[in-house]
Amino acid sequence: MTTTAIRSNSDQAEGGTGQVVAHVRNLIERGALKPGDRLPAERDLATQIGVSRPTIRAGLRTLAAMGVVRSRHGSGTYIPDGPPALNTDALSFLAALHGFTREEMYEARRILEVGAAGLAAERATSEQVATLAEEVASLFASMQDPQVFLVHDINFHRAVASASGNPIVASLVEMVSAMYYESRRETAVRASERDLRDAAEMHRRIYQAIRARDAETARRAMHDHLMQASRHQAQEPQPGHDSFPRRAPSSSSVPPKRRARPHRRQPSN
Amino acid sequence: MTTTAIRSNSDQAEGGTGQVVAHVRNLIERGALKPGDRLPAERDLATQIGVSRPTIRAGLRTLAAMGVVRSRHGSGTYIPDGPPALNTDALSFLAALHGFTREEMYEARRILEVGAAGLAAERATSEQVATLAEEVASLFASMQDPQVFLVHDINFHRAVASASGNPIVASLVEMVSAMYYESRRETAVRASERDLRDAAEMHRRIYQAIRARDAETARRAMHDHLMQASRHQAQEPQPGHDSFPRRAPSSSSVPPKRRARPHRRQPSN
DNA sequence: ACGCGCAAGTGGTATGACCTCTTGGTCGGC
DNA sequence: GCCGACCAAGAGGTCATACCACTTGCGCGT
Numbered sequence: 001m002t003t004t005a006i007r008s009n010s011d012q013a014e015g016g017t018g019q020v021v022a023h024v025r026n027l028i029e030r031g032a033l034k035p036g037d038r039l040p041a042e043r044d045l046a047t048q049i050g051v052s053r054p055t056i057r058a059g060l061r062t063l064a065a066m067g068v069v070r071s072r073h074g075s076g077t078y079i080p081d082g083p084p085a086l087n088t089d090a091l092s093f094l095a096a097l098h099g100f101t102r103e104e105m106y107e108a109r110r111i112l113e114v115g116a117a118g119l120a121a122e123r124a125t126s127e128q129v130a131t132l133a134e135e136v137a138s139l140f141a142s143m144q145d146p147q148v149f150l151v152h153d154i155n156f157h158r159a160v161a162s163a164s165g166n167p168i169v170a171s172l173v174e175m176v177s178a179m180y181y182e183s184r185r186e187t188a189v190r191a192s193e194r195d196l197r198d199a200a201e202m203h204r205r206i207y208q209a210i211r212a213r214d215a216e217t218a219r220r221a222m223h224d225h226l227m228q229a230s231r232h233q234a235q236e237p238q239p240g241h242d243s244f245p246r247r248a249p250s251s252s253s254v255p256p257k258r259r260a261r262p263h264r265r266q267p268s269n
Numbered sequence: 270m271t272t273t274a275i276r277s278n279s280d281q282a283e284g285g286t287g288q289v290v291a292h293v294r295n296l297i298e299r300g301a302l303k304p305g306d307r308l309p310a311e312r313d314l315a316t317q318i319g320v321s322r323p324t325i326r327a328g329l330r331t332l333a334a335m336g337v338v339r340s341r342h343g344s345g346t347y348i349p350d351g352p353p354a355l356n357t358d359a360l361s362f363l364a365a366l367h368g369f370t371r372e373e374m375y376e377a378r379r380i381l382e383v384g385a386a387g388l389a390a391e392r393a394t395s396e397q398v399a400t401l402a403e404e405v406a407s408l409f410a411s412m413q414d415p416q417v418f419l420v421h422d423i424n425f426h427r428a429v430a431s432a433s434g435n436p437i438v439a440s441l442v443e444m445v446s447a448m449y450y451e452s453r454r455e456t457a458v459r460a461s462e463r464d465l466r467d468a469a470e471m472h473r474r475i476y477q478a479i480r481a482r483d484a485e486t487a488r489r490a491m492h493d494h495l496m497q498a499s500r501h502q503a504q505e506p507q508p509g510h511d512s513f514p515r516r517a518p519s520s521s522s523v524p525p526k527r528r529a530r531p532h533r534r535q536p537s538n
Numbered sequence: 539a540c541g542c543g544c545a546a547g548t549g550g551t552a553t554g555a556c557c558t559c560t561t562g563g564t565c566g567g568c
Numbered sequence: 569g570c571c572g573a574c575c576a577a578g579a580g581g582t583c584a585t586a587c588c589a590c591t592t593g594c595g596c597g598t
Contacts (some may be wrong), residue, residue, distance in 0.1 A: 011351045014580095015581075016581075016582065016583095017330075017581085017582090017594075019590085023394040025362065025365065028362070028365050028366055029365050030523060033366075034366075035366060036368070040547060041549085042548075042549070043545075043547095045549085048456070051582080052582065052583045052584070053454060053583090053584090053585095054323060054581095054582070054583070054584090055581085055582060055583080057500070057549085057550085058327075058330055058581090058582090060549095061327055061331055062330055062331075062333070062334045063334075063336070064331070064334075065330070065331040065332075065333075065356075066334055066356060066358060066359040066362055067336055067363070068359070068363070068366070071490045071548095071549060071550090072548090072549080072590095072591085073548080073549050073550065073590050073591075074547080074548055074549060074550095074589070074590035074591035075547095075548065075549080075588070075590080075592075076547090076548060076549075076591095077548090077590055079366065079551080084363040084366065085368045086359050086360065086363070087334075087335060087356075087359065088337060088356050089296065089339070090335040090336060090356065091355065091437070093294065093332075093335055093337045094336070094337070094353040094355070094436075094440065095296070096294065096297050096298050097297055097303075097304060097337070097348065097353065097438060098304070098353045098436060099303075100436065104374040104435050104437055105437065107388070107435050107437075107438070108435060108438050108441070109383030110384070111380065111381060111385070111438060112380060112384075112441075114384075115379070115380030115383075115384075116466075117381070117382075119376070143468030146523070166373050166376050166377060167363075167367060167369065167373065168369060168373055168374065168376075168445065168448075169362070169376070169377050171360070171363065172377070172441055172444075172445075173379075175441075176437065178443075179437075204436065254496075284551095285550075285552095286549080286550085286551090308578060310578075310580085311579080312578095312579085320551080320552090321551065321552045322552090322554095323551065323552070323553090323554070324550085324551060325551090326553080326580085326581085327550090327551090329580095339579080339582090340580060341559095341560080342558070342559050342560075342561050342577090342579080342580050342581065343558070343559035343560035343561075343578080343579055343580060344559080344561075344578095344579065344580080344583095345560090345578090345579060345580075346579090346580080389561090475595095476543065496593070
């Protein structure tokens with residue numbers, strides 16, 4: 001019975017750069033840094049913490065990649081305000097690395113967004129409902145341009161997530177949506193106008209259920225929408241495999257589906 | 270009707286460091302880099318891409334923060350194998366920054382893990398079921414030590430997520446679990462032994478449903494478990510607010526719940 | 539009073555050096 | 569002949585310094 005320790009994967013408790021991350025974290029937890037604030041200049045931080053500027057920059061870059069800070073050339077390093085936002089690229093990289101399938105993406109979206117739709121029906125403000133209405137209108141208005149349609153499609157789903165009132169759920173949906181957009185952008189042109197009309201209609205139903213404060217109908221509508229989208233996309237002409245890594249050709253016959261991912265062990269350093 | 274552009278939040282198409290990230294991304298998409306591989310040495314990458322070593326290091330640090338690569342002192346920079354893993358610290362930072370409430374965390378967990386439990390019931394391998402059984406046993410065995418109990422608690426939920434067979438869902442659960450662990454670690458000692466026994470029992474029910482391949486029961490059991498845990502925790506002695514930022518005292522009366530987060534705009538640079 | 543421009547300040551990059559750690563090969567002893 | 573200790577090459581980590589690019593706001597000139 002192994003009592004596996006829980007460790008952050010970027011465990012930088014020691015080392016200069018981890019010192020920087022920890023310092024900023026302390027500032028945040030002490031309330032000295034709030035969203036919108038500007039951090040001290042790198043050269044100042046260097047003298048404060050007692051490390052060199054390159055080390056400071058390394059730590060700040062780590063924080064920037066996490067979405068905790070944002071550097072603006074010539075101006076300073078700031079903590080972004082607005083809703084909390086994770087780095088959306090991370091999931092896209094993992095998708096490219098591990099070859100996530102469309103079905104897996106839709107499955108993840110279904111789990112997340114069905115829940116988000118239910119919450120949105122219970123809590124959406126009138127402004128958020130208005131935003132949803134606008135995006136639905138944009139969907140119907142862009143049925144002849146799959147690329148523009150896709151943008152409004154994603155925007156609608158992000159708006160639903162935002163209307164859920166739960167910033168964590170909203171952040172996760174943002175990540176998954178960004179990954180989906182990345183992988184869908186190239187193939188979106190293959191969607192038939194009939195499919196787009198269906199999709200627009202289903203978005204409208206989701207919107208109406210949220211507006212009517214009917215959580216269960218909203219959940220079902222979101223579920224049906226994502227199921228149908230997944231089915232439609234599976235029927236489209238051969239997907240461009242070029243964006244996904246191809247397995248190295250092996251002498252033995254390649255398994256037809258996906259192979260399980262064995263945990264090749266790696267030294268812990 | 271704004272056609273909001275969809276941009277990655279770490280949009281580094283230009284600039285030296287973004288060049289490095291893009292280069293590695295190309296290597297991945299071309300299949301030249303697979304999980305477990307080692308990247309060229311920093312000094313070599315520098316000459317290949319045509320930038321200096323600090324720039325290379327900046328790009329690699331960004332990738333490391335995303336969980337795409339992992340540097341090991343004295344050995345090299347590698348692409349982690351094993352299941353895809355996002356950086357779990359990011360959510361913890363956002364939690365500290367924006368003061369996520371426990372209710373929001375449980376809500377997010379409910380959405381994600383109820384779905385994961387359903388999938389796990391449909392797909393878990395016998396090995397994964399065995400892992401779940403072990404963790405359940407560890408839970409019953411550690412009821413007198415809340416800290417150890419918490420570790421096995423989290424491990425059980427991670428195992429369920431892994432058994433879902435969906436690596437995206439598993440990654441998201443990992444993130445949320447890590448954040449939850451961070452915020453719960455300090456207050457876990459307050460849990461009564463009776464609550465721990467209840468919790469262990471509910472984990473056992475989840476396990477049994479998954480083992481029985483009963484998806485709907487697994488979903489309900491997970492839902493009930495997280496609901497009850499949320500309720501119990503709300504009843505515990507005053508939670509240590511010290512890890513969460515306190516709002517600056519304002520002259521006007523503070524709204525009782527949480528105020529909406531206005532999007533203070535910030536220059537786009 | 540208004541606007542233009544310059545200068546101070548800030549992040550971004552480059553160079554080069556040195557340190558620590560890992561790793562694998564080699565040499566010695568058993 | 570085998571095994572262990574040592575060492576050296578190579579990798580990432582840090583530092584110091586300089587210079588470049590961009591932003592911002594103050595102040596000068598009109």
